[in-house]
Each structure stands twice: as C-alpha cells, then as structure tokens.
C-alpha cells in the first residue's frame with residue numbers, strides 16, 4: 001500500500017470551532033504564550049496556566065470532528081495513513097483515524113510533575129491545583145510547552161521519510177521541529193498543501209497549493225487521490 005503522511009495544524013480544527021493560534025482571532029493574538037505555555041509561566045502562575053488549559057479542554061468536550069478530519073479517514077481504505085499532528089485535540093482520533101502521532105501533547109492527558117512517565121487521561125475538563133499523581137506530585141497538562149523538548153519528533157522523522165504522498169493541512173509551518181518534517185519527505189513525493197492562506201514558497205518543492213479550508217479542500221483532494229490510486 002502506498003503511504004500517505006499528513007502533517008496537520010490548528011487550521012484543520014478551525015471549522016470544528018477551535019481557535020487557531022496565529023489567525024486574526026487566534027489564541028496568540030489575545031494571549032501571550034509566554035504567560036500560558038512555558039515552564040516559567042507554570043512556575044510563575046500555575047492557576048493561570050491550569051485555567052487556560054481547562055477552558056480549552058472544556059471546549060474540546062463540546063466540539064466534534066469536521067468533514068476535513070473525516071475525509072482523512074476515507075484515505076485509510078486505499079492507503080497506509082499516518083497523521084502527524086501539532087494539535088492537542090483528539091478530533092483526528094474521534095473521526096476514526098487509526099495512526100495519530102501528537103507532536104505537541106494531548107489536551108485530555110495530564111502528567112506528573114515529578115515522574116513524566118506517569119500520564120493519565122482526564123474524563124472531565126478540569127485539572128485543579130492539588131490534583132496529584134500516584135507519587136503525590138501535582139499533575140500538569142500533558143502539553144509540550146515552548147522551550148520544552150518534542151520527544152515524538154524522533155518517531156515522526158522516519159514516518160516522513162517513508163511518505164509516498166504528503167498532505168499538509170492547517171498549519172502556518174512557523175513552529176519547529178514540526179515544520180522541519182517537510183525536509184525529510186522524499187523529493188519525488190508530491191506534497192499537497194491545504195490552507196485558505198496558502199502562499200507559494202520557493203523552499204517547498206513538488207507542492208500543489210489548495211487555497212481552500214480543510215472542509216472544502218480535503219474531501220475533494222481525498223477523492224482525487226483515491227481515484228488516481230485505483231486506476
């Protein structure tokens with residue numbers, strides 16, 4: 001089976017009602033990430049950070065995957081599909097994607113501040129000060145904050161190297177090492193970039209730009225890829 005690798009960002013969840021980061025109404029337009037998504041912020045004001053992720057987690061329990069997420073699931077009947085996502089929502093999984101690798105963590109998971117191997121899944125939205133791990137240490141969001149290592153990049157690189165086709169959807173490609181995954185995709189593999197603000201960039205080769213939203217662009221792209229594959 002041919003292998004399709006998808007690199008997704010906040011834009012694929014925008015039509016589910018989840019804000020992106022750098023659009024005009026994005027999270028980093030109304031908040032300073034330095035106050036909310038760094039280890040220093042956690043040390044400085046734990047409650048503010050807990051509240052920020054509690055609000056986003058609360059919303060996640062209220063939204064659904066969209067036709068963009070669901071289109072990617074359709075690919076799995078004809079291709080081996082790996083989703084490498086920068087998103088911390090679980091909408092790819094809830095749409096039915098089987099192979100999802102989160103580079104920046106998962107909003108519904110929390111982990112021990114003492115032993116990072118102790119990771120728990122929350123079945124409700126709130127993480128409070130005083131919620132502790134089995135070893136009695138405060139739990140924190142299982143999110144990769146700015147300045148922290150991205151452990152899953154070492155799994156994502158070999159996946160990118162094996163891509164026969166690459167789909168990039170809903171990401172400004174401004175955050176590394178995630179954006180650097182494109183450098184590992186074989187130059188012979190076509191890249192399809194789905195983003196309403198897609199800008200041609202000289203550094204990307206073999207790219208087809210689809211200036212559409214995930215919901216408008218992905219179903220059409222998936223149909224074309226399946227038709228081309230079945231011939």
Ligand code: APR
Nearest residue numbers: 009010011014020021022086170171172175195197213214
């Ligand atoms: N469909 C597809 N793409 C969209 C849509 C949509 N409906 N709406 C917006 N976009 C595009 C925007 O044009 C932009 O290129 O999605 C992209 C969103 O970019 P960012 O807000 O920068 O989000 P992302 O690229 O995922 O950010 C990467 O930055 O703050 C960190 O950890 C955070 O994972 C995040 C990382």
